[in-house]
Amino acid sequence: MKQPFLTKAKAEEIVAKYPTPLHVYDEKGIVDNARELLSAFSWNPGYKEYFAVKATPNPALIRLLAKEGCGVDCSSLTELMMAERLGLRGDEIMFSSNETAAEEFVLARKLDAIINLDDITHIDFLNETAGIPQKICLRFNPGGEFKINNAVMGTPEEAKYGLTSAQMDEAVERLMKLGVKEFGIHAFLASNTIGESYYPKLAEIIFSKIVELHQKTGAKFVFANLSGGVGVPYRPDQKKNDIFKIAQGVKEAYAATLTAAGIEGVKIFTELGRYMLAPYGGLLTRVIHFKHTYKEYVGVDACAAHLMRPAIYGAYHHITVLGKENQPETNRYDVVGSLCENSDKFAVDRMLPPVEKGDLLFIHEAGAHGHSMGYNYNGKLRSAEVLLHPDGTFDLIRRAEKPSDYFATLDIYPEFQ
Numbered sequence: 539m540k541q542p543f544l545t546k547a548k549a550e551e552i553v554a555k556y557p558t559p560l561h562v563y564d565e566k567g568i569v570d571n572a573r574e575l576l577s578a579f580s581w582n583p584g585y586k587e588y589f590a591v592k593a594t595p596n597p598a599l600i601r602l603l604a605k606e607g608c609g610v611d612c613s614s615l616t617e618l619m620m621a622e623r624l625g626l627r628g629d630e631i632m633f634s635s636n637e638t639a640a641e642e643f644v645l646a647r648k649l650d651a652i653i654n655l656d657d658i659t660h661i662d663f664l665n666e667t668a669g670i671p672q673k674i675c676l677r678f679n680p681g682g683e684f685k686i687n688n689a690v691m692g693t694p695e696e697a698k699y700g701l702t703s704a705q706m707d708e709a710v711e712r713l714m715k716l717g718v719k720e721f722g723i724h725a726f727l728a729s730n731t732i733g734e735s736y737y738p739k740l741a742e743i744i745f746s747k748i749v750e751l752h753q754k755t756g757a758k759f760v761f762a763n764l765s766g767g768v769g770v771p772y773r774p775d776q777k778k779n780d781i782f783k784i785a786q787g788v789k790e791a792y793a794a795t796l797t798a799a800g801i802e803g804v805k806i807f808t809e810l811g812r813y814m815l816a817p818y819g820g821l822l823t824r825v826i827h828f829k830h831t832y833k834e835y836v837g838v839d840a841c842a843a844h845l846m847r848p849a850i851y852g853a854y855h856h857i858t859v860l861g862k863e864n865q866p867e868t869n870r871y872d873v874v875g876s877l878c879e880n881s882d883k884f885a886v887d888r889m890l891p892p893v894e895k896g897d898l899l900f901i902h903e904a905g906a907h908g909h910s911m912g913y914n915y916n917g918k919l920r921s922a923e924v925l926l927h928p929d930g931t932f933d934l935i936r937r938a939e940k941p942s943d944y945f946a947t948l949d950i951y952p953e954f955q
């Protein structure tokens with residue numbers, strides 16, 4: 539049974555101050571999980587998690603993770619600007635972008651961020667726009683199908699990211715000529731993986747490529763960036779990935795490939811987004827209407843503009859009717875938002891306890907790729923974000939949008955100024 543991290547009473551206290559729809563985050567859950575991750579990888583001196591900012595770009599949450607020792611993984615100008623304003627720089631920032639604009643490379647170099655190149659043509663582009671740093675990372679795309687125990691986990695060949703194996707070899711040689719002294723390698727081959735085999739399998743591929751590149755070119759590899767992709771249990775019948783088993787699997791791959799080839803001192807980096815925050819954020823929304831036509835509809839005051847994963851991916855997000863956590867799920871509903879789009883459904887044919895008007899719903903795993911994917915379609919305004927502290931107090935960490943925010947880019951018209 540999936541339980542929310544807050545009670546109905548606490549949720550009502552929060553929404554009395556900051557009305558629904560509202561994204562709420564659990565500080566204790568975030569910190570405990572980050573500490574567990576760091577502890578799991580503590581076998582590797584220099585291990586670092588670069589939180590994927592795109593998942594939840596909120597200063598308070600980034601600071602919370604930074605306090606635990608995490609850096610940030612940015613991929614756009616504004617994400618870099620956010621890191622800059624939070625006082626992060628140098629090895630605290632991984633810049634894993636693609637189709638990168640010149641101004642983004644310029645800012646990344648100004649901040650002395652670690653640049654992760656997505657393509658071989660970006661070597662010249664970076665050289666011309668911002669200069670080549672002494673330490674650089676290359677994003678590897680091994681092509682083909684990515685399989686674990688014969689199950690296809692992804693098709694890198696179809697992915698737009700990264701350099702081919704042959705391009706990796708050429709890029710390393712060219713970058714060495716351009717003065718690069720230290721290399722990193724990055725790959726992201728599967729998303730939201732459940733189970734413990736993804737990172738170990740990926741590590742084996744990355745480590746083998748390091749050995750090959752080192753033997754061919756003599757290049758010094760100082761880190762291996764396993765990127766994101768460790769999943770979370772969205773469904774109640776899934777269990778949390780065992781991060782200790784995952785880290786142990788990476789350790790075994792390290793010994794079998796790097797250590798076996800006489801390569802030492804390679805730091806493990808990760809760029810987790812979902813795993814860091816998804817379970818520790820929820821979307822609070824109020825039931826405002828009921829509708830009985832060919833189906834039974836529960837209408838809520840949130841919509842896909844506040845959490846778009848169900849609408850665009852058909853993703854499952856568990857829903858708890860607060861205060862009815864232990865009641866039997868006897869009724870079948872579609873839980874829907876107010877967009878003029880029939881895909882705006884948080885749940886279809888979901889069994890829930892009998893729902894009443896005014897009930898407060900908690901939509902689970904909204905802590906990553908939730909608020910951040912929000913948009914203004916249908917003139918909807920993005921919600922506020924609140925951080926719940928371990929002592930039960932809470933703080934506003936982003937205000938809700940106002941109509942004036944929506945109209946801000948129309949200030950070219952006198953009537954909107």
Ligand SMILES: *Cc1c(COP(=O)(O)O)cnc(C)c1O
Binds near residue numbers: 593611765810
């Ligand atoms: C999206 C992304 C991540 C984070 O992915 P999660 O699935 O949230 O862990 C990490 N690195 C890069 C380059 C990404 O694009």
